[in-house]
Amino acid sequence: MQIFNAKQTAELLPYPHLIAQLSAQFRAGLKAPDRHHHDLPMQHEANGTLLLMPAWNNDIGCIKIVTVTPGNSARSLPAIAGNVLIFRRDTGAHVALLDGAVLTARRTAAASALAADKLARKDARHLLILGAGKVAQQLPDAFAAVRPIDQISIWNNHPDGAEALAASLRQQGKNATAVHDLQDAVSRADIITAATLAQQPLIKGEWLQPGQHLDLIGAFTPTMREADDQALQRSSIYIDTAFACQEAGELKIPLVSGAISQNDICGDLYSLTANPTSARRSSEEITLFKSVGNAVMDLSAALTAINNGGDI
Incomplete structure (x- = not known):
């Protein structure tokens, strides 16, 4: 499985190509489940959140996993962490991991x-x-x-x-x-x-x-x-x-x-x-x-x- 850091993820997502791909997928009527939202109880600090966002077509699938931990501000750590896992539909094999923060900012x-x-x-x-x-x-x-x-x-x-x-x-x-x-x-x-x-x-x-x-x-x-x-x-x-x-x-x-x-x-x-x-x-x-x-x-x-x- 290939792992792409933030810089590499950005390089893989040039805007003209990304906008065209978005247009193609929505025009084709591709659907995806609504975002899964789960509360993560914490002790002595604000509760965390786990967000799961899956989607797939006939060839590949992906799932974005995001954790939100408000208490990280006191630890000088980012409150949000996320990655996007890409898998093959025919074998289920996990083939790549993209930086979730960069991918989300650019696709948004x-x-x-x-x-x-x-x-x-x-x-x-x-x-x-x-x-x-x-x-x-x-x-x-x-x-x-x-x-x-x-x-x-x-x-x-x-x-x-x-x-x-x-x-x-x-x-x-x-x-x-x-x-x-x-x-x-x-x-x-x-x-x-x-x-x-x-x-x-x-x-x-x-x-x-x-x-x-x-x-x-x-x-x-x-x-x-x-x-x-x-x-x-x-x-x-x-x-x-x-x-x-x-x-x-x-x-x-x-x-x-x-x-x-x-x-x-x-x-x-x-x-x-x-x-x-x-x-x-x-x-x-x-x-x-x-x-x-x-x-x-x-x-x-x-x-x-x-x-x-x-x-x-």
Whole structure:
């Protein structure tokens, strides 16, 4: 069995190939079980979590194993550890292990880029990123694979993080700037993407401008939100899979309150990729994509790695 470290995993997942593979798998209608979630009781500290995400096709399968251990912060260790195991369907043989953190960050960014390719205006150039973590760091290259991004603004709850990410992007030759006035930054961007740990909405619907595309990544539990009710009400809403309505507070909270209804969900990655043309109906339409991730994305990444890695 081959084991690929973080750097090697990233090299196996170039964005143009990964986005194309994601599109192919969702267009083919590939399904996967919902994420398995298990509590891990701990003594004298917060409980841990075990997450299992399996998927397979006729040729290969994969399973992502993630452990979340909040008490690791006191031990100066990462709170999240994960790997993706690839196995052959014909023999069940385990053939490769990929770095789970890198694979997850890249497939998450790629899914947002895939949705933006169907929903954002073709001339969208100014990207605003909320957040400065592992996923946020991937978003400039992912969106640049589908749109002519030539201006990047970074906002973060901790300004030093935004400054650091902007400086890193400038070293790569990108036009990147840290911003501090979120309302102003939102009003100026063509694509707004949020990858934060916000518990309360950061983005207000009254700030949105006609023609914008809003991409929401960070709210991955039923209590988390990055945008308010008005932002959803003003937008044409798309999701990665139906599971997002159960898992993400971004959707679950306004669905329960009645601020939006299931009829307001315009489509998902299956319907978006089935349509060969853009799903955007006008240059003035505000579009919104909400993702929580699923194992089809992990399998798409595994297939991309196989195609780029040769003898896996």
